[in-house]
Amino acid sequence: MTGSTYLAPYVNWRGQAREAMEFYASVLGGTLEVMTFADMGGVAAGVAEHEVAWVMHSALTVSDSVLLMGSDHPAHVPGEPKKAQISLSGDDEATLRRWWDGFAARADVVQPLDQAPWGDWFGSLDDHYGVHWMFNISGPRAAVG
Structure with a gap:
C-alpha cells in the first residue's frame, strides 16, 4: 500500500487572514475551518489584546488535492508575514476559468x-491581499517549429 503526498500552500498576513480566507472560499468553494488566537489562550499565550480575534490557523479544503492554509502574523512574532505565489493548474477548464473570473474581479x-x-492557457494576477496567483489550463501542445 502506498501513501499519498500533497502540497498545501500556507500564506501569512497581519490581521487580514480571515477576510482573505473567506474570500478564497467564496471563489474556490470548499470548507473553511478557522482557529483564532483567542481559541488558543489569547493574551495568556502572549498575543496582544487587539490581536486575539486574529487567525492562528485556517484551512480551506477545496478537494482531495486542493488545500490552502493561512494565518495572521502577530506582532510578538519576529519578522514580517511571508507572502506566497500560488499556482492552480490542471485540465478542468470550467473550474479553473470560474476561479480565474472570481479572483480577477478583485485583483x-x-x-x-x-x-x-x-x-496551455496561462494567466497571473495579484489579489488584493498581496498574494500572486498563477493559472495554467492544460491544452493541446503548441506545434514546434
Missing part, C-alpha cells in the same frame, strides 16, 4: 488568461 491582472506559447 490586478498581471498576465491576462490567454493561450501561451506552450499550448
Whole structure:
C-alpha cells in the first residue's frame, strides 16, 4: 500500500487572514475551518489584546488535492508575514476559468488568461491581499517549429 503526498500552500498576513480566507472560499468553494488566537489562550499565550480575534490557523479544503492554509502574523512574532505565489493548474477548464473570473474581479491582472506559447492557457494576477496567483489550463501542445 502506498501513501499519498500533497502540497498545501500556507500564506501569512497581519490581521487580514480571515477576510482573505473567506474570500478564497467564496471563489474556490470548499470548507473553511478557522482557529483564532483567542481559541488558543489569547493574551495568556502572549498575543496582544487587539490581536486575539486574529487567525492562528485556517484551512480551506477545496478537494482531495486542493488545500490552502493561512494565518495572521502577530506582532510578538519576529519578522514580517511571508507572502506566497500560488499556482492552480490542471485540465478542468470550467473550474479553473470560474476561479480565474472570481479572483480577477478583485485583483490586478498581471498576465491576462490567454493561450501561451506552450499550448496551455496561462494567466497571473495579484489579489488584493498581496498574494500572486498563477493559472495554467492544460491544452493541446503548441506545434514546434
